[in-house]
Amino acid sequence: MKPRNAQQKQIMALSKRLKPITEKQVAWAYNHCFEHIAYRTAKNTLTCGDCGHTWKSPTTLVDTICGSTCPHCGKELKVNNTRSRTFKQCYYFCVVTTCKGFQVVRIVMIKSTSKKGNAATYFYREVAQRWIMPDGKVITIARLRAMAFVYADLWSFDSPMEIRPHHDIYDIISNCEHYPRVRVLSIYKRNGFKGSFHNASPIKFLQSLLFDSKIETLLKAGQHTILSHFVHNPYTLGSKWNSVKICIRNGYIIKDASLWCDYIDLLKHFHKDTQNAKFVCPTDLRAEHDRLVAMRNRQRERQQRERERRREIEEQEAERKKLEQMQENERLYAEMKSKFFDLVFSDGVLRIQVLQSVQEFYEEGKAMRHCVFTNDYFKKKDSLVFSARIGDERIETIELSLETMQIVQSRGVCNEYTRYHNQIINLVKQNIRRVQQRMSA
Ligand SMILES: [Zn+2]
Structure with missing residues (x-):
């Protein structure tokens, strides 16, 4: 370039x-x-x-x-x-x-x-x-x-x-x-440089020392380990600076920078006073750090257990609601249609009867692979749904409009017509009057 x-x-x-x-x-x-x-x-x-x-x-x-x-x-x-x-x-x-x-x-x-x-x-x-x-x-x-x-x-x-x-x-x-022989501008010497970069990258160190007065303060206070840490992680310096100042004031030299920073983060997490020398200048940093880590782990476990407990309660609640909804559907269906439950149309071969419960809608839909249950036919006020059977075998499902007394549809497995289709239609038509009687009763 x-x-x-x-x-x-x-x-x-x-x-x-x-x-x-x-x-x-x-x-x-x-x-x-x-x-x-x-x-x-x-x-x-x-x-x-x-x-x-x-x-x-x-x-x-x-x-x-x-x-x-x-x-x-x-x-x-x-x-x-x-x-x-x-x-x-x-x-x-x-x-x-x-x-x-x-x-x-x-x-x-x-x-x-x-x-x-x-x-x-x-x-x-x-x-x-x-x-x-x-x-x-x-x-x-x-x-x-x-x-x-x-x-x-x-x-x-x-x-x-x-x-x-x-x-x-x-x-x-x-x-x-x-290389051990180092030449620096006099400004660095004024800012406290005495020949060592304290394990920091020389270029980063020199840059920081010139433009960050906090680095200069750390150097003059002999806080070399934390200095090197902050030279390489400048974005963490701001949030820890008040605690660092407490250390400097108390002549407490931070020997293990990353351990101390972790420890300060943990103190913050537990809402301890991070400007109190009692906390930020521990005699045995390792022991205090480990103690807080253990505390944090116990807290995490507690939180995890609490989350699991809450999820369990939510699942039970959802299950209960579902059950209540089903019971409510059954109640409403019986309220609307129970007067038709004992109607049976038969010609000696076919037997046609109104579905007796929401549970029966479910079974009919599953056996016939159609949507009589999934599409909530049991909720329709103006429809009456019958199952046409020979013995125990389901032949077709019939929907009759209570408004017009017309057969809306009559379908077998997978919505196909069966060879009994016309026979079923005729049998229902012959019995329409009985349905009307129940309606006016
Ligand atoms: Zn040799």
């Missing part, structure tokens, strides 16, 4: 004036960041992964637990008992420096490949620079990544250092070990 404004142009120009990463810085990184390996080549033989030197070492168990020292190059080595013949490592380290009134963090990637029996080979390249601007924004100058997404170690090493739009990957790789 070409520099787009005066500030970017200035930073690009300054970047070109930075001296290359020094041999001394790289040597420090080799020694400090890498794991140095000795391979077990034969039963009592070790090979130094750094210089390739091979020597006899009879103390297998001690080697494995404590590591060994190369008699040739003097490196402290971790003993690798696995069969793998190569061992690749890739790390980032940063150099914190200044340039013409700007604070810069330079990020270098270092790789080592050690092959069993050979001296390790090394490679390093500066991949990014983070420049902090007076307004707190960071301008990043970096190489291209070969794969633009997740893989932090895939860089296009020959690509130019250019201004690049922000990507989380720059923050991820910036959170690395820093």
